[in-house]
Amino acid sequence: MKILLVGNGAREHALARALHLDPAVTELHAANGNPGIGRLATLHTVDQNDGIAVAALAANVKADLVVVGPEAPLVAGVADAVREIGIPVFGPSAEAALLEGSKAFAKEVMEAAQVPTAAPRVCRDAATLAAALAEFGAPYVVKDDGLAAGKGVVVTNDLTEATAHGAAILDAGGTVVIEEFLDGPEVSLFCICDGRTVKPLQPAQDFKRAYDGDAGLNTGGMGAYTPLPWAPEGLVDEVVRTVAQPTVDEMGRRGTPFVGVLYCGLAMTSRGVRVVEFNARFGDPETQSVLSRLETPLAGVLLAAAEGRLHELPDLEWSDDASVTVVLASHGYPESARSGDVITGTDEAEAVEGAHVLHAGTALNDAGELVSAGGRVLSVVGRGATLAAAREVAYEALGRIGLEGSHHRSDIALAASEGRTPTGAIPGGAA
Ligand code: AMP
Ligand code: GLY
Numbered sequence: 001m002k003i004l005l006v007g008n009g010a011r012e013h014a015l016a017r018a019l020h021l022d023p024a025v026t027e028l029h030a031a032n033g034n035p036g037i038g039r040l041a042t043l044h045t046v047d048q049n050d051g052i053a054v055a056a057l058a059a060n061v062k063a064d065l066v067v068v069g070p071e072a073p074l075v076a077g078v079a080d081a082v083r084e085i086g087i088p089v090f091g092p093s094a095e096a097a098l099l100e101g102s103k104a105f106a107k108e109v110m111e112a113a114q115v116p117t118a119a120p121r122v123c124r125d126a127a128t129l130a131a132a133l134a135e136f137g138a139p140y141v142v143k144d145d146g147l148a149a150g151k152g153v154v155v156t157n158d159l160t161e162a163t164a165h166g167a168a169i170l171d172a173g174g175t176v177v178i179e180e181f182l183d184g185p186e187v188s189l190f191c192i193c194d195g196r197t198v199k200p201l202q203p204a205q206d207f208k209r210a211y212d213g214d215a216g217l218n219t220g221g222m223g224a225y226t227p228l229p230w231a232p233e234g235l236v237d238e239v240v241r242t243v244a245q246p247t248v249d250e251m252g253r254r255g256t257p258f259v260g261v262l263y264c265g266l267a268m269t270s271r272g273v274r275v276v277e278f279n280a281r282f283g284d285p286e287t288q289s290v291l292s293r294l295e296t297p298l299a300g301v302l303l304a305a306a307e308g309r310l311h312e313l314p315d316l317e318w319s320d321d322a323s324v325t326v327v328l329a330s331h332g333y334p335e336s337a338r339s340g341d342v343i344t345g346t347d348e349a350e351a352v353e354g355a356h357v358l359h360a361g362t363a364l365n366d367a368g369e370l371v372s373a374g375g376r377v378l379s380v381v382g383r384g385a386t387l388a389a390a391r392e393v394a395y396e397a398l399g400r401i402g403l404e405g406s407h408h409r410s411d412i413a414l415a416a417s418e419g420r421t422p423t424g425a426i427p428g429g430a431a
Helices: 008-019 053-060 071-075 078-084 094-101 103-113 124-134 158-172 235-253 286-293 298-306 348-350 386-396
Strands: 001-009 027-033 042-044 065-068 120-123 140-144 153-156 178-180 188-193 196-202 210-211 214-220 223-226 259-269 272-279 322-329 355-359 361-362 371-372 376-384
Touching: 001 008, 001 376, 008 140, 008 286, 008 298, 008 355, 008 376, 027 053, 027 298, 053 078, 053 158, 065 078, 065 298, 065 371, 071 094, 071 214, 071 286, 078 094, 078 259, 094 103, 094 235, 094 272, 103 120, 103 178, 103 235, 103 272, 120 124, 124 158, 124 178, 140 158, 153 158, 158 178, 158 259, 158 298, 188 235, 210 386, 223 286, 223 386, 235 272, 259 298, 286 322, 322 386, 348 355, 355 386, 376 386
Parallel strands: 001 027, 001 065, 027 042
Antiparallel strands: 120 178, 140 153, 140 178, 188 196, 188 259, 210 214, 223 322, 259 272, 322 376, 355 376, 361 371
């Protein structure tokens, strides 16, 4: 099987690694990839949000399957363009990707499908915004309706801050969604969908805030782990039954079947499971840990989803190991990101038993050295028999990597590894 993978982050490097390990994959191509992906795939330069260009490349390399990683190309209709020329594609149409592309649309679908979520108020002017904030009270949850790379949300007890964030979104021509605050820890559950059938992966948790103890701004994600020893028994079945399947059914009823990953971002609240958000793709960095435990070869699963044959597959197989991913971020992230710093020690990191290193914001400079080229630079993944062991592997490997001015969280999976249940969203720290 020849596969074209679209994207250039550590999530795509994790996908490339899993696809590379699948004996059915004979050729792996990536657009545009990064130096890490380049060790496993042939890299092609193309505008990854340009559906016509991606479809042409897929035809050119005679791809049997195209896998789209990030949300931007999905929302831009890249999967539609590839599907139109008859090549199977793993990733939703632009219309189905609106589950991620518009929070207001996602809320409408959840309401129609009776999926439990935080009550929303959609605001297009300052008066509605003020009324919604007054109605729900603190803690305030203020969201940009559109794509904001995980950074469009403010959770705060401060009315002035909440109002200012909402006003900034409105001033920029956007729409604001105000929500009821959800208490309780978050879970990410990725469901592979073929338009009808839903196959859940293993649940994971990510760490969105920049610093230890959930201090600092929201980021794209600073680390993740799986499994979740504190999660209630039967959680996966419950989420498939009450969230993923009804949503996939509703999208089918609307004539916009969902093919790809339905990312269920959930809060385990005191009143039960609630959807925080949907995404239309694999999560980053959770995927780095989730795929490291998947034993079923990945390509066959993604192709079956793209071809509407998921019901033919047996249940997915998983390693009993735990996996912990720690993100190494560049100087200044998330407010800014310094590029061009030399990265050392990645081979030494991978020499740690159970560790591997995935590239995100990396590049090769003119001298052929690996340098930083973005906010989240590397994902360091550690596997071990327990979360504590996996943490040790990940942090031992990370300690061997040099990147001037970089930072990382030291508490990824710490509470869970000590048998504690993590806390929920903490108000404060504007995004
Ligand atoms: P989102 O972009 O919708 O995933 O929101 C980013 C983060 O903001 C989430 O991961 C939560 O930590 C927090 N958040 C979003 N919505 C809520 C809510 N209704 N209640 C509490 N926290 C929330
Ligand atoms: N892990 C958060 C995201 O992928 O949006």
